[in-house]
Amino acid sequence: MRPPSPALRAADLDRADPLARFRAEFFLPPGQIYLDGNSLGLLSRRAEASLLRALDEWRTLGINGWSDATPPWLTLADGLAAQLAALVGAAPDEIAVTSSTTTNLHQLLATLFDPAAPRKIILADSLNFASDAHALGSHLRQRGLDPAAHRREVPSRDGRTLREDDIIAAMTPDVQLALLPAVLYVSGQLLDVGRVTRAAHARGIVIGWDCSHSVGAVPHDFGRDGVDFACWCSYKYLNAGPGATGALYLNRRHFARAPGLAGWWGVRKDRRFALAHEHEPAAGAEALHIGTPHLLSLAPLQGALEIFAEAGGVAPLRAKSLALTSCFMELIDTELAEFGCSVANPREPERSGGHVALAHPDAWRLAQALKAAGVIPDFRPPDIIRLAPTALYNTFADCAETVARLKQIFLTRAHEKFPARRALVT
Numbered sequence: 002m003r004p005p006s007p008a009l010r011a012a013d014l015d016r017a018d019p020l021a022r023f024r025a026e027f028f029l030p031p032g033q034i035y036l037d038g039n040s041l042g043l044l045s046r047r048a049e050a051s052l053l054r055a056l057d058e059w060r061t062l063g064i065n066g067w068s069d070a071t072p073p074w075l076t077l078a079d080g081l082a083a084q085l086a087a088l089v090g091a092a093p094d095e096i097a098v099t100s101s102t103t104t105n106l107h108q109l110l111a112t113l114f115d116p117a118a119p120r121k122i123i124l125a126d127s128l129n130f131a132s133d134a135h136a137l138g139s140h141l142r143q144r145g146l147d148p149a150a151h152r153r154e155v156p157s158r159d160g161r162t163l164r165e166d167d168i169i170a171a172m173t174p175d176v177q178l179a180l181l182p183a184v185l186y187v188s189g190q191l192l193d194v195g196r197v198t199r200a201a202h203a204r205g206i207v208i209g210w211d212c213s214h215s216v217g218a219v220p221h222d223f224g225r226d227g228v229d230f231a232c233w234c235s236y237k238y239l240n241a242g243p244g245a246t247g248a249l250y251l252n253r254r255h256f257a258r259a260p261g262l263a264g265w266w267g268v269r270k271d272r273r274f275a276l277a278h279e280h281e282p283a284a285g286a287e288a289l290h291i292g293t294p295h296l297l298s299l300a301p302l303q304g305a306l307e308i309f310a311e312a313g314g315v316a317p318l319r320a321k322s323l324a325l326t327s328c329f330m331e332l333i334d335t336e337l338a339e340f341g342c343s344v345a346n347p348r349e350p351e352r353s354g355g356h357v358a359l360a361h362p363d364a365w366r367l368a369q370a371l372k373a374a375g376v377i378p379d380f381r382p383p384d385i386i387r388l389a390p391t392a393l394y395n396t397f398a399d400c401a402e403t404v405a406r407l408k409q410i411f412l413t414r415a416h417e418k419f420p421a422r423r424a425l426v427t
Contacts, residue, residue, distance in 0.1 A: 007332055007404065011397035014328070020321050020392055026308055027240075027394040034376045034399045038391035039186075039214060039356045042240030044301075045393075051304030052242075055296055066296075077303065078294045079287070082248070084306045088315055089212070089231070090222030091250055094285035098235075098248045098302070099266075099294065102213055103132045105232040105249040106180070107140060108289050111261020112251075113178060113207055113230060116144035120177035124206070126155045126163055129182045133211055137180065161188040161345050161358070161385075168192075169200040178207045183221070183231075184214035184354035187381045189346040191219060191354045195226040202227060213237060216248075218322055218355030218392070220315045223250055230255070238355060238391065239309075241302035246295055251286040264291030308393065318392040323350050325390035328397050329357045332404040340411040345385060356389035365422035367407070370415050374406045382422075 005013075015021060027043045029035060035043060058070040067074045083093035099105065114123065123137055138148035155171045157163055162185065172179070179201055184191050194210060201208035209230035212221065217238030223231060231250040235241035260267055260282055267290040269283040282288035312318060330344050337359075345358040361367055361384060368380040379387040390400055410416050 007336070007401040008398065011328070011401040014324070014397040018321065018396070020312060020317060021396070023308060023312060023393045024396065029394065030377065032375055034395075034403055036388045036390060036395065036399070036403065037377050037379045038240075038395070039218075039237050039387060039389035040379050041243055042217075042237055042305075042391065043394060044242065045240055045305055045308060047304030047307050048240060048242065048301035049304070051302075051307075052297065052300045055300035059296075074294070074296055077296065077299055078246075078290070081299065081302055081306065082286075084310065085216075085248055088221070088309065089216060089250060090220075090224050090226075092224065092253065094287065095223070095250055095253055096248060097251070097286040097289050098246055098299065099290045100247055101244070102211070102232050102234045102247045103136050104291075105247050105289075106133060106136045106211070108260065108262050108291065109209060109230045109232060109249060109251070110136065110140045110178075112258050112289065113209075113255060113261075114140065114144070115177065116146060118177055120175050120205075121146060121151050122173075122176045123152050124155065124168075124171055124176045124179040124181075125152060126157075126168070126181055128157050128161075128163060128185050128187065129180075129211065130186050130213070133180060133182075161185075162190045162347065163192065165193055165197055168197055172201060172204045172206055174204070176204070176206050178209070180209050180211065182214065183210045183212045184219065186214050187385055187387070188358045189214075189354040189356045189387070191215070191347070191352050193351075194221070194228065198226050198228055214354055214356075217309070217315065218318065220319055223252070228252060235302050235305075239302065240305045240393070242298070244298060245302055246298045249286065249289060251289060253285065256285055256288075260288045262289075262291055266290040266292055266294065312393065321392040322355050322390070323353070325392065325395060325397065325400060326353060326355070326357050328400045329388055329390065329404070332400060333357070333359060336404050336408050337411070340408070342407075355391070356387050359386040359388060360384050361386065363416060363421075366416040366419040367410065369419040370410045371403070371407060373419075374410060374415070376403050376406055378403075 026045045058066045078098045081098045082096040086093045086096045141148045207229045212233040216233045234247045236245045263280045267288045272281045345360040364384045
């Protein structure tokens with residue numbers, strides 16, 4: 002007897018999916034399979050409703066929206082911080098929903114890095130997102146230090162992943178602070194946050210994590226792991242919209258530190274509108290707010306997080322995410338290996354984030370052909386197609402159909418009609 006086809010097996014898995022009902026919450030691109038939620042999550046009806054509500058309150062209440070909106074604009078960021086705290090294993094007062102990922106990283110560095118300390122090295126890695134490297138370099142220059150001498154990057158042995166032993170070995174006595182990605186944005190590798198954090202603390206190093214590719218897809222427990230700080234965006238797996246407000250985490254052991262970048266919204270609430278020129282910082286991570294909250298960028302996050310709460314938090318989403326990526330990897334192995342495709346991300350669940358990294362020498366043209374065939378992936382140089390099946394709105398049928406369309410592209414050589422990427426770069 003022949004085994005069931007991938008399409009039939011996918012249909013059975015979809016029928017048994019306890020999260021299937023949330024797919025109807027999202028605006029799915031007509032006629033397309035959307036697999037780029039690790040770059041930009043789709044709009045949900047709840048996020049749209051909360052944004053439209055904020056616009057309506059602005060229209061009808063004007064300035065009184067700060068006190069009379071539902072919830073009042075004055076406290077919207079605080080309420081969202083409490084909701085995000087539940088997703089990352091933190092206390093609400095350790096979270097600030099504010100600014101963007103890179104701005105928040107600058108704030109955390111300004112608050113936690115001491116250029117006068119004997120240790121002056123910031124430890125990073127060679128595979129992190131470029132903006133983090135830019136922030137580290139510019140911060141060191143602002144502190145009068147040379148990035149070439151004071152930023153150390155742990156190299157990758159294969160160009161795709163990092164070895165935690167290599168990271169720990171780089172934690173020499175001259176390192177003051179470390180910044181690492183929880184999930185590597187190209188390969189999707191998930192680092193052991195707890196193990197690396199414990200190693201850093203054993204060596205007297207303050208350590209933080211960029212969780213932009215993990216929050217909303219991978220469970221975190223910052224409190225249990227003892228993380229010093231973290232930052233992340235909300236437009237990927239949290240589905241809060243392009244350029245949505247980011248968030249930061251500051252462990253309470255650092256609450257006594259004055260904010261490195263002070264602004265009026267970081268003043269304690271009972272004194273904020275006194276407008277005194279002496280900065281009186283709020284308690285906790287709230288002190289790291291700088292300017293007025295971006296209400297129209299906060300509003301969609303309110304609706305988006307309602308879905309996470311209704312779904313039961315990150316744990317059930319992680320279970321489905323692992324099942325979806327496992328389905329993808331199995332199909333790549335059985336259906337696409339003969340065409341030169343391979344899986345470039347770690348396969349073990351404890352080392353895998355929310356997306357599959359499909360490697361192929363002609364990845365650029367294959368990604369363009371997939372888009373033409375109605376599948377929206379993401380290309381990362383030199384040879385990776387990122388496929389991110391998002392638990393709230395993607396299906397096992399999406400995985401099977403994507404592989405079927407990619408196989409058809411190979412069989413018809415449809416990708417060859419697209420120019421090579423180097424011909425498009427000037």
